[in-house]
Amino acid sequence: MDSKDYDEENKTIDVRFPLIILKTKKGNQLMERLSKIRFISWLSSISFLLFPLLSLFAILFLLLTLSLFFIFPEVREVARDVGPQGALLIPGLNPFLPIVYGWIAIFVGIVIHELSHGVIARNLDIPVKSAGLLFLVILPIGAFVEVDDQKMDNISFKKSGRIIAAGSGSNLFVAIISLLLLVGVVNTMEPIADGIPVGQILIDSPAQVAGILPGDIITHFNHNLTPDSDTFRSYLSASSPGNQITVTVQRKTQQLNYDLVLGENPNDNTKPFIGIGQLPVDLYSVLSQYQKGISFSPRLLIYLSFPTDSSFGIPFSSSMQYFYTSSLGDSYLILSNLFFWIWFINFNLGIFNALPLGPLDGGQAFKRGLNSIAKNKLSANKINLISRIVSISILVLILSMFTLPYLL
Numbered sequence: 001m002d003s004k005d006y007d008e009e010n011k012t013i014d015v016r017f018p019l020i021i022l023k024t025k026k027g028n029q030l031m032e033r034l035s036k037i038r039f040i041s042w043l044s045s046i047s048f049l050l051f052p053l054l055s056l057f058a059i060l061f062l063l064l065t066l067s068l069f070f071i072f073p074e075v076r077e078v079a080r081d082v083g084p085q086g087a088l089l090i091p092g093l094n095p096f097l098p099i100v101y102g103w104i105a106i107f108v109g110i111v112i113h114e115l116s117h118g119v120i121a122r123n124l125d126i127p128v129k130s131a132g133l134l135f136l137v138i139l140p141i142g143a144f145v146e147v148d149d150q151k152m153d154n155i156s157f158k159k160s161g162r163i164i165a166a167g168s169g170s171n172l173f174v175a176i177i178s179l180l181l182l183v184g185v186v187n188t189m190e191p192i193a194d195g196i197p198v199g200q201i202l203i204d205s206p207a208q209v210a211g212i213l214p215g216d217i218i219t220h221f222n223h224n225l226t227p228d229s230d231t232f233r234s235y236l237s238a239s240s241p242g243n244q245i246t247v248t249v250q251r252k253t254q255q256l257n258y259d260l261v262l263g264e265n266p267n268d269n270t271k272p273f274i275g276i277g278q279l280p281v282d283l284y285s286v287l288s289q290y291q292k293g294i295s296f297s298p299r300l301l302i303y304l305s306f307p308t309d310s311s312f313g314i315p316f317s318s319s320m321q322y323f324y325t326s327s328l329g330d331s332y333l334i335l336s337n338l339f340f341w342i343w344f345i346n347f348n349l350g351i352f353n354a355l356p357l358g359p360l361d362g363g364q365a366f367k368r369g370l371n372s373i374a375k376n377k378l379s380a381n382k383i384n385l386i387s388r389i390v391s392i393s394i395l396v397l398i399l400s401m402f403t404l405p406y407l408l
Helices: 025-034 038-071 073-082 099-123 149-153 157-186 206-210 229-237 283-291 298-304 331-352 361-374 380-407
Strands: 013-016 019-023 128-136 139-147 189-191 196-201 217-221 244-251 254-261 263-265 268-273 276-278 324-326
Touching: 025 099, 025 128, 025 139, 038 073, 038 099, 038 157, 038 331, 038 361, 038 380, 073 380, 099 128, 099 139, 099 157, 099 331, 139 149, 149 157, 157 283, 157 331, 157 361, 189 283, 206 254, 217 229, 229 268, 298 331, 361 380
Parallel strands: none
Antiparallel strands: 013 019, 019 128, 128 139, 189 324, 196 217, 196 276, 217 244, 244 254, 263 268
């Protein structure tokens, strides 16, 4: 279907391969209904007041990241290993961002962001010219809302600023709700057993020959409880190479006994060898840290850590999920990962869009705010020049994040 077959004002589908733009009146109707809710007005006012702080936080974050590149060679090395794509919130390119969860979270973030602009515009009686969804061929990837810019130019900055700040404010609101839901899901979790979490099994070791697997929890050594690593090591040290022992493990809902013959330690043939790599964490401690981490303390940073294979401090990560169960059943894995990525991506979208950079919300707010404050003191050309200088400076900082690890 060619978009030229439609009148520019009334067309509902615009094909710009591979993008398809679907305009819908239902979006306008939804924004109209939401704009009547009193909470929406409160949210926009709070967002407007917080927006300068978000801009400052975003700039400080860029400066902090760049300073880490200058000070710590290991940070530069990690950045080089990951590559520039590690800083992009694009599923399939970012090695840490899962495709399904990432796509859902980005879609939610963009829809919330754009919808909020339109809702606050209608709350302030500013027309919305068009709204709809964006598709990559048939995959929905976002949304758009086109607010009447001419009307925006004729209202006070206090009103236009509320419309602009609504996107980032709503992203942060959704992020906080998702984070609370994530912690709520984690609070339903508990270790499947007391014991030693098995992280690795060495090839051809007695443990592998017997059938013990990564993800098992060792609960007994020769029918004696092994509640912690020290107890397990003490039992193992009291044995000798060639001794036959029985190891009891918990594997999800199964308790299994394995008989094996201890080998010789490669570094000292007088000491026994079993071939089990224990995770360097306590299962209860990991769970407790994640459940109680929401506070104004460094522990809050744990919620910005990706649940990847190497994330031993995150109970629902791919390296830890086998050691826990939940009253929600296996759905806790889906819910925890979904809430994590919605939290993480909305948080980053909200902060990034607050940067005083050209087309971003922060850039628009900076220019309109400067014009409101200094319109009687500075000419329009000087205001435009200052806005461009600030935008270029922010752009240089962003580009430096991609290039500095390779230049230093």
